[in-house]
Amino acid sequence: MVSIGVQGGVYRQAACLQCPARPRMLCAGMTNELLPALGSIATDVRLDKGETLFYEGDDAKYVYNVKKGYVRLSRLGVDGRRQVMGFLTVGDYMGHTGKSQYAISAEALTDAEVCRFSRSDLESLLSQYPQLERQFHHMTAGLLDDMLDLLFTLGRKNAIERVASFLDNALDRQIQSDEPATQIWLPMTRADIADFLGLTLETVSRAFSRLRKEGIIDIEHAHTIHILQRARLIDIASGDG
Amino acid sequence: MVSIGVQGGVYRQAACLQCPARPRMLCAGMTNELLPALGSIATDVRLDKGETLFYEGDDAKYVYNVKKGYVRLSRLGVDGRRQVMGFLTVGDYMGHTGKSQYAISAEALTDAEVCRFSRSDLESLLSQYPQLERQFHHMTAGLLDDMLDLLFTLGRKNAIERVASFLDNALDRQIQSDEPATQIWLPMTRADIADFLGLTLETVSRAFSRLRKEGIIDIEHAHTIHILQRARLIDIASGDG
DNA sequence: CGCGCGTTTGATCCTCCTCAACGCTGGTGG
DNA sequence: CCACCAGCGTTGAGGAGGATCAAACGCGCG
Numbered sequence: 001m002v003s004i005g006v007q008g009g010v011y012r013q014a015a016c017l018q019c020p021a022r023p024r025m026l027c028a029g030m031t032n033e034l035l036p037a038l039g040s041i042a043t044d045v046r047l048d049k050g051e052t053l054f055y056e057g058d059d060a061k062y063v064y065n066v067k068k069g070y071v072r073l074s075r076l077g078v079d080g081r082r083q084v085m086g087f088l089t090v091g092d093y094m095g096h097t098g099k100s101q102y103a104i105s106a107e108a109l110t111d112a113e114v115c116r117f118s119r120s121d122l123e124s125l126l127s128q129y130p131q132l133e134r135q136f137h138h139m140t141a142g143l144l145d146d147m148l149d150l151l152f153t154l155g156r157k158n159a160i161e162r163v164a165s166f167l168d169n170a171l172d173r174q175i176q177s178d179e180p181a182t183q184i185w186l187p188m189t190r191a192d193i194a195d196f197l198g199l200t201l202e203t204v205s206r207a208f209s210r211l212r213k214e215g216i217i218d219i220e221h222a223h224t225i226h227i228l229q230r231a232r233l234i235d236i237a238s239g240d241g
Numbered sequence: 242m243v244s245i246g247v248q249g250g251v252y253r254q255a256a257c258l259q260c261p262a263r264p265r266m267l268c269a270g271m272t273n274e275l276l277p278a279l280g281s282i283a284t285d286v287r288l289d290k291g292e293t294l295f296y297e298g299d300d301a302k303y304v305y306n307v308k309k310g311y312v313r314l315s316r317l318g319v320d321g322r323r324q325v326m327g328f329l330t331v332g333d334y335m336g337h338t339g340k341s342q343y344a345i346s347a348e349a350l351t352d353a354e355v356c357r358f359s360r361s362d363l364e365s366l367l368s369q370y371p372q373l374e375r376q377f378h379h380m381t382a383g384l385l386d387d388m389l390d391l392l393f394t395l396g397r398k399n400a401i402e403r404v405a406s407f408l409d410n411a412l413d414r415q416i417q418s419d420e421p422a423t424q425i426w427l428p429m430t431r432a433d434i435a436d437f438l439g440l441t442l443e444t445v446s447r448a449f450s451r452l453r454k455e456g457i458i459d460i461e462h463a464h465t466i467h468i469l470q471r472a473r474l475i476d477i478a479s480g481d482g
Numbered sequence: 483c484g485c486g487c488g489t490t491t492g493a494t495c496c497t498c499c500t501c502a503a504c505g506c507t508g509g510t511g512g
Numbered sequence: 513c514c515a516c517c518a519g520c521g522t523t524g525a526g527g528a529g530g531a532t533c534a535a536a537c538g539c540g541c542g
Binding site: 483484485486487488489490491492493495496497498499500501502503504505506507508509510511512 | 513514515517519520521523524527530531532534535536538541542
Binding site for chain 2: 075
């Protein structure tokens with residue numbers, strides 16, 4: 001059963017000390033004093049696959065950190081066109097905006113757990129703990145850097161380069177979290193990837209096939225990819241292919 | 242004569258109290274106490290048209306606020322492909338990144354004046370004045386929102402929609418600064434616009450011509466555009482055209 | 483005046499989109 | 513337990529939108 005919106009999910013008081021994602025969260029590096037303060041305003045929310053955490057246009061009351069699973073951020077155009085803004089996983093953060101409504105929607109790609117902070121609660125903490133605003137700001141700046149990369153990809157790369165960039169990026173994040181590996185798991189569909197890269201799902205599928213035929217990747221299942229020749233993948237991604 | 246790099250330009254101590262751009266700057270809303278502190282670490286830099294303020298890859302030592310004129314932010318790919326990330330003007334802010342090197346280059350489109358803050362100087366102020374980090378963070382979040390709009394445009398709009406979006410946006414910013422108007426001045430070339438919108442200069446030029454033929458805009462000179470039918474422009478920009 | 487840069491317009495080409503068919507897989511119900 | 517079905521992925525054929533190549537024009541400037 002899938003519940004809809006912020007009303008959905010299972011709630012419980014956050015247990016920060018046991019949080020496996022802490023080193024990469026909003027609460028990263030927080031002192032013994034600040035951590036409980038943060039914990040007291042945090043709520044764990046559990047999401048079923050397919051469940052929407054918030055919709056574009058909703059009042060932006062909360063910010064979130066992903067603790068487990070995958071979340072997709074996207075925006076919908078009037079005629080149904082969709083642009084996926086990112087795929088989030090452990091440690092990633094979302095919901096922040098300069099406006100009072102969310103500019104994007106967030107939906108769980110897999111069963112997921114997120115840590116929810118009310119923005120008004122957070123505000124009051126910010127004035128007490130400048131360090132927190134620091135961390136907050138730092139994460140926002142990191143997001144901005146990521147968006148610049150994506151902007152270049154969407155504006156100036158062709159289909160095969162976009163897909164190669166996507167795979168290389170996915171591998172990077174995999175490596176950062178787990179031990180170095182050549183295998184990536186993609187919880188999203190080809191349509192999701194297409195809407196992320198500004199392509200159609202057919203074009204994405206063809207790009208995967210082409211990379212496979214050229215021996216650069218191996219497609220174990222549609223969602224499990226092995227990178228066989230990372231150097232060539234990077235070359236293609238950067239336009240040297 | 243055009244000087245190159247951060248070495249270029251004419252320097253002088255910032256005169257914050259007389260700064261015409263203050264309401265929209267990093268120093269917006271700063272108290273009487275904080276403003277002099279900020280002023281003491283600020284330097285005015287004057288730029289000739291075409292002069293580069295910083296290059297992608299340079300150590301990110303400063304952040305900047307534009308006080309006058311126009312600045313173009315862009316990134317260059319290995320084979321010369323260029324993606325323009327934005328066109329900045331009075332009050333806009335740049336140079337901020339989560340990394341230690343700039344992710345983009347900044348070049349003056351017109352003669353310009355910017356207000357320069359050393360990041361290390363800023364850091365020390367931040368710990369004294371949390372309000373400053375606040376404002377800083379707020380501007381970064383605003384940038385992020387803008388990037389999401391651009392991402393949708395690059396990922397999911399066709400040529401005419403992109404150009405219409407661009408013009409509508411330019412008009413919006415014009416209106417926000419001056420009195421409501423229907424005329425926009427575009428200091429950048431068609432190639433700049435193309436590299437911003439992920440198109441070629443020819444396609445941009447054709448889109449302008451088509452909008453003119455349909456009576457939606459009037460092209461006084463290549464860089465002076467009149468918006469004759471804003472409603473239709475917005476419709477086209479959002480895909481209802 | 484002539485030159486160079488930026489813009490416009492035209493002709494052709496090619497990448498990616500669209501439409502369509504088919505296969506695979508996992509879930510559901512008979 | 514198996515048949516069926518829906519959703520997702522792959523592959524193919526054809527077409528459209530934008531890129532590329534090319535030429536001419538206008539304008540500012542030396």
